[in-house]
Amino acid sequence: MYSYEERKKAVELYIKFDKSASAVVRELGYPTTRMLTLWYREYLENGDLRKKSRMQSGYTAEQKAVAVKYYQEHGRGFARTVKALGYPCRQLLGKWVSQDSSCDFQPLKREQPVVKCTDKQKMAAVVSVASGEKTSKQIQSEIGVSRRTVWHWKRQLLGEVSNPEMRRKSQKESEKASSEQEIQLRAECNDLKEERDRLQKQVQKLQMEKDILEKAAEIIKKDEGIGIDTLSNREKAMIIDALTGRYTIRQLLPSLHMAKSSYFYQIQAMKKDKHELVRKDLRNVFSENRQCYGYRRLHAVMTSNGSTISEKVVLRLMHEENLVVPSVKRKKYSSYKGELSPEVENIIKRDFHAENPNEKWLSDITEFSIPAGKVYLSPVIDCFDGYVTSWTRGTSPNAELVNSMLDGAVGTLEDGEHPLVHTDRGSHYRWPGWIERMDNAGLVRSMSKKGCSPDNSACEGFFGRLKNEMFYSRSWFGVSIEEFCALLDDYIYWYNEKRIKMSLGGRSPLEYRRSLGLVS
Numbered sequence: 001m002y003s004y005e006e007r008k009k010a011v012e013l014y015i016k017f018d019k020s021a022s023a024v025v026r027e028l029g030y031p032t033t034r035m036l037t038l039w040y041r042e043y044l045e046n047g048d049l050r051k052k053s054r055m056q057s058g059y060t061a062e063q064k065a066v067a068v069k070y071y072q073e074h075g076r077g078f079a080r081t082v083k084a085l086g087y088p089c090r091q092l093l094g095k096w097v098s099q100d101s102s103c104d105f106q107p108l109k110r111e112q113p114v115v116k117c118t119d120k121q122k123m124a125a126v127v128s129v130a131s132g133e134k135t136s137k138q139i140q141s142e143i144g145v146s147r148r149t150v151w152h153w154k155r156q157l158l159g160e161v162s163n164p165e166m167r168r169k170s171q172k173e174s175e176k177a178s179s180e181q182e183i184q185l186r187a188e189c190n191d192l193k194e195e196r197d198r199l200q201k202q203v204q205k206l207q208m209e210k211d212i213l214e215k216a217a218e219i220i221k222k223d224e225g226i227g228i229d230t231l232s233n234r235e236k237a238m239i240i241d242a243l244t245g246r247y248t249i250r251q252l253l254p255s256l257h258m259a260k261s262s263y264f265y266q267i268q269a270m271k272k273d274k275h276e277l278v279r280k281d282l283r284n285v286f287s288e289n290r291q292c293y294g295y296r297r298l299h300a301v302m303t304s305n306g307s308t309i310s311e312k313v314v315l316r317l318m319h320e321e322n323l324v325v326p327s328v329k330r331k332k333y334s335s336y337k338g339e340l341s342p343e344v345e346n347i348i349k350r351d352f353h354a355e356n357p358n359e360k361w362l363s364d365i366t367e368f369s370i371p372a373g374k375v376y377l378s379p380v381i382d383c384f385d386g387y388v389t390s391w392t393r394g395t396s397p398n399a400e401l402v403n404s405m406l407d408g409a410v411g412t413l414e415d416g417e418h419p420l421v422h423t424d425r426g427s428h429y430r431w432p433g434w435i436e437r438m439d440n441a442g443l444v445r446s447m448s449k450k451g452c453s454p455d456n457s458a459c460e461g462f463f464g465r466l467k468n469e470m471f472y473s474r475s476w477f478g479v480s481i482e483e484f485c486a487l488l489d490d491y492i493y494w495y496n497e498k499r500i501k502m503s504l505g506g507r508s509p510l511e512y513r514r515s516l517g518l519v520s
Contacts, residue, residue, distance in 0.1 A: 002031060004051050010036055011043050023148055030091050059088060067093055068100050115144040122153045129154060208247055208255055215239050228256055237266035278302070278309055279317055286323045289499070290491070292469030294325055300506035326473030347446035348422045352458040354383040357518060358417045361389065361409065362459040364424055365397050366467075368484070370476040375484055377466075378402050378428075379492070380409040380421075381459050386501060387509040388462075388492050393485050402428040403437060410441045422446040424456050466491065 002010075010024055014036055017023040021033040031039075043049055059067075071081045071093065078090040088096075117125075125143060128134040129150060136147040209228075216231060219238050231239070236256045240263060243252060253260055273279075285301050286293060293301070295315040302309055318324075354360045360383035368375040378401050379391035390408035394401045406421075413419075421443050423429040429447070438445055448455030470491045476484065497510045504512040513519045 004049060006030070007039050007049050011039050011049065014040055017149075018152065020148075020152070023146075023152075026148070027146075029094070032089075032091060063087070064096050068096055071097055117143060117145065123157065125150055126154045126157050205255070208243075208251065211243060211246065212239055212252070212255060215242050231256070233258060233262050234266050234270070237263050237270065241267065275309075275313070275317060278307060278313075279321060281305065281307065282314065282317055283321060283323065286318075290469055290494070291323075292325060292465075292499070296502050297500055297506075300500055300502060304506060326468055344445045344447040346422075346448060346455060347420060347444065348455075350455060350457070352383045357382055357384045357387070357513070358389075358413055358419045359384060361419045361421045362423075362456060363402070363405070363421060363429075364456060364459045364463070365402070365426065365428065366463040367397070368467075368471055368488075370479060370481075370484055372476070372479060372481050372484070375481060375488070376401060377463075377488060378405045379459075379462070380405060381462055382509075383458065385504060385509040385512050386458075386462065387513070388496055391492060393488055395481060397428065399428060399431050399433050403433050406434065406437050410437070410443075413441070418442040418444065420444045420446055422448070422456060424448045424453070425450055466495070 006028075010028055010031060013024045013027060014021065017027075019040070021036045024036060025031070025033065039049060067081060067085055067088065070085060071078070074080055074084070078093050081093060082088070082090055121143065125139045129136055129139060134142075136150045139145070139150050140147050212228065216228075216235065216239055219242065220231075220235060228236075236258045240249060240252045240256065240258075249260070249263070253263060281302065282298060285298055285305075289297075289301075295311055295318055298318070299309070299311045299314045302314065348360065352360065352362070362381040362383060363378065365376055365378045368377065373395060375393055375395060376397045377391060377393045378397075380389040381387070382389050389412055390405050392401050392405040392408070418441070421438065423446075425447050428434060429445075435445075453460055470487070479487075496508065498508050500506050500508055501512075507515065510519065
């Protein structure tokens with residue numbers, strides 16, 4: 001933008017005028033203050049200026065011509081032209097105008113040589129101006145320097161601007177004093193801020209205590225003798241809950257001398273139990289069903305009664321209400337007496353699924369020991385839905401017990417029904433009487449492996465449910481054998497007709513058969 005000579009001349013004047021950028025601009029008409037500072041910094045770093053300017057004009061000849069033409073046709077205003085076209089800067093536009101031969105523009109530039117004055121001349125000029133003998137304008141015409149230069153000499157000689165060493169020293173002392181004063185003022189300001197914050201906290205604390213007492217009087221309805229120390233934890237929790245819109249819990253707890261855990265405990269205790277009615281229904285259903293139902297079957301019953309509640313909530317409420325299904329493991333009765341007849345194949349192979357009733361039967365014997373004696377139960381379980389087709393109970397696990405049970409089960413068969421009967425390897429199922437009855441009825445025998453109870457797990461599962469729900473965790477003192485047998489029969493009737501099974505869609509075996517149209 002500017003030639004090497006122009007830039008160097010500007011820097012020399014900048015040094016001569018004691019780094020007064022505005023004086024240089026007035027003298028030469030260029031450049032900007034910032035650009036002159038950059039040139040001077042470059043001069044100090046490198047000892048000279050680059051021969052070519054860093055900034056090269058990126059404007060084409062056509063753009064230059066348009067700018068100059070607009071300048072000439074619109075009032076010859078630099079600012080107006082730059083604002084209208086958006087380019088270039090005013091200094092560059094002035095250069096383009098001065099280079100255009102069709103313009104009579106003359107830049108603010110003085111071609112007169114630089115006047116060098118001695119110290120004696122400077123002193124005489126300053127004395128004349130200071131004494132009032134001459135004006136700065138007269139000095140300007142006599143010596144050939146600007147009035148600003150005369151004023152600059154005056155400041156130098158009168159001590160307003162001393163030599164560089166004195167100026168730097170004075171500047172350092174001034175900066176030091178200013179820095180010390182600034183540090184002192186900052187310290188005082190910080191102290192005042194801390195005092196202000198302390199007073200604000202104190203005012204807030206007093207206001208909070210006032211609000212607490214007012215809210216306590218409003219909630220407790222007692223004006224005389226009320227105090228924070230006399231409030232119960234429940235009353236304190238109520239006050240905190242009422243003031244949480246204005247204060248945080250962390251602020252209120254220390255003022256009320258209350259622990260955080262105590263507050264949340266009281267809030268939880270004051271909450272209304274939304275399952276209050278459900279708890280009552282749950283206890284009733286549990287009691288009506290012999291305290292045998294777990295959470296899944298209880299959930300099914302509650303759902304059928306119209307309650308909308310999840311299984312997890314039922315499980316939680318059972319724990320809270322201490323509704324526990326009795327469960328005790330006892331040593332099982334074993335009927336194995338050795339190999340009394342030829343081995344029978346395990347046909348069922350743990351496949352306890354049946355498509356139709358009377359397709360697969362399971363049987364076994366279980367023992368009940370009560371103070372009055374021992375009772376043995378021998379049932380026939382239908383794999384189709386777990387229905388107890390036939391059962392007998394007695395005080396001895398003999399052949400009559402299982403044979404009479406089989407006779408009762410065979411009596412329920414329709415013509416053409418020949419179910420598979422699976423048992424363990426107990427002696428009752430290998431005696432001639434059992435085998436003869438099986439053959440006469442056309443039934444197919446299947447036996448578990450020796451000592452392998454999982455081979456008859458479906459029947460074992462029935463015994464486990466029966467004992468958990470009806471036998472274990474109950475006192476049988478004073479109950480006779482006949483009374484126990486009656487209770488056993490009553491349970492099996494209930495099991496078949498009312499006890500729901502989740503595998504049957506929440507229905508009892510009898511209800512399930514009715515839904516399929518198998519029974520009337």
